[in-house]
Amino acid sequence: MDLLQFARGPALKFALIVFCFGVLWRLTAVFLLRHERTLSEPRHPVFRALMGGLLAAGSRSAPHREFIRRTGYSEALGYSYHIGLFVVVLAFGPHIAFLKSLFGVSWPALPNNLVTVIAALTLTLMLAVLLRRLTHRVLRLLSNFDDYFSWFITALVIVTGLMASTHFGAPYEQLLAWHILSFDALLVWFPFGKLMHAFYIFPSRAINGYALARKGASV
């Protein structure tokens, strides 16, 4: 078994199992957390509170007007590289073929050269994000291994993917194997690190929004 076979076979299988197991474990554990009973009288009916929750999930994603001068740069960076990641993952032909093998559906791909440029831009933006984390005094104090490793593993997948798509540095089969192996590593790390925010972010905002709306706050 060569490296590419290992990456596409046993390693990917193991990574997918760990990913599904870990994500559902983390989600279930959070949903089953013991919640204190809310003793206050609800100010709004349940339906309106639920709508408030949904609204909060969306409205909290937009930059707050009052803080835009202070947070605008980091939010622009964050949004840009997340959009870049989505395009690279969802619009590259070989990735669509992989997703089709998992879910049975496919869609048209963007030109490979365009996706390669977007991936390079995304990586540049991620470097800017890392630089900000390292130079911002408060952010640096708040950061731990999880932040840096989650950044590293994501950047590694992009770097190896760029190398594979541009045939840079080694034969294609090796580059593809490294790319798939780095993706396998990302899948394994995903549920146990901060990458899990992909699953937590909107439900947590919605739950907060629901609680606030129930208490009569404007969300």
Next chain:
Amino acid sequence: MPEYQARQTIGELLDRQGISRRAFIKYCTAMASLMALPPLAGRAMAEQLRAARRPSVIYLSFQECTGCLESLTRSFSPSIENMIFNVISLDYDDTLMAAAGHRAEAARDQAMKANYGKYLVVVDGSVPTADGGIYNCAAGRTAVDILTETAKGAAAIVCVGTCSSFGGIPFADPNPTGARPVSDLIGDKPIINVSGCPPIPEVITGTLLQFVTTGQVPDLDEHRRPKVFFGNTIHDRCYRRPFFDQGKFAKTFDDEGARNGWCLFELGCKGPTTYNACATTKWNGGTSFPIESGHPCLGCSEPGFWDKGSFYAALSTGTFGRAGNLTPRDAAKLGGAAAATGIAVAAGATALARHRRKVRMTDIQTADTQKEE
């Protein structure tokens, strides 16, 4: 090979057959061009070949389908007739030779004795080693015996086809005959692998010709294949490559993409990981190659190509199980089982944590009550 022929140079033989020097230079120039050598190399090759003696070639067929020999006999440039009559002396090939039985074996013995240390061995097919090698015998001897004996006096061994180069189809899981490639069994001779299932005929003859001309093993890649023919991937030289770069893929064999000749990556093309000359030398005298006919590359010139998952699954998809690829059904089963386990573990852990908290709270309450009393 008769002694008078062994002493004769290729040039003398050509003169005897009435083949002009001009025609021979033309032929050598075509070969040099095929091997991507500089234009003047054709003339140098012709001079060198004319002065050289025809090397004796012993062609051994083991566990194979004769597809490689079929391919070789359809070589256009140089044709196999050209090769046999002008450049090499094919002294033993149990499929092509007129002799049979002990006379055929005697021809091999004679060629080995007369050209000890100088002859070329061409091997076609993998070598079975299980159960004492009984799965492939000729003249009462196993393939391992015949190969070992013949290889002793060889100048070099040329493995024609993926079976002799890497084990090929007989080597595929579960490999009931214990098939092995020649390089696993012979360690003290130069080995050139001309892989492919079958290899391109011009690549076989070109490799032989290069060895005869220079007397040296050509530059080889990590799998001992001549770099001149196996230096690039099919994908690198594929005429459909622009469609890959544009993200235009055929999704099925009869959709619009397939009719427009778009890239076959999503239909399982192994071109990006397959090193061969199909996209440049092509087949049937340069007519076309499989991708040109609308079929994805199977990757037949790569080691273990039969066990690398479905021929029709994209390279970016997973390979699971015995030569199987991940399907949505497998993914649902795999993900479902893992997810259900995750939920069960989390629910169990939460229940345990709640129980412990309850016990702790009861203990605290009991302690408080006792204190109050």
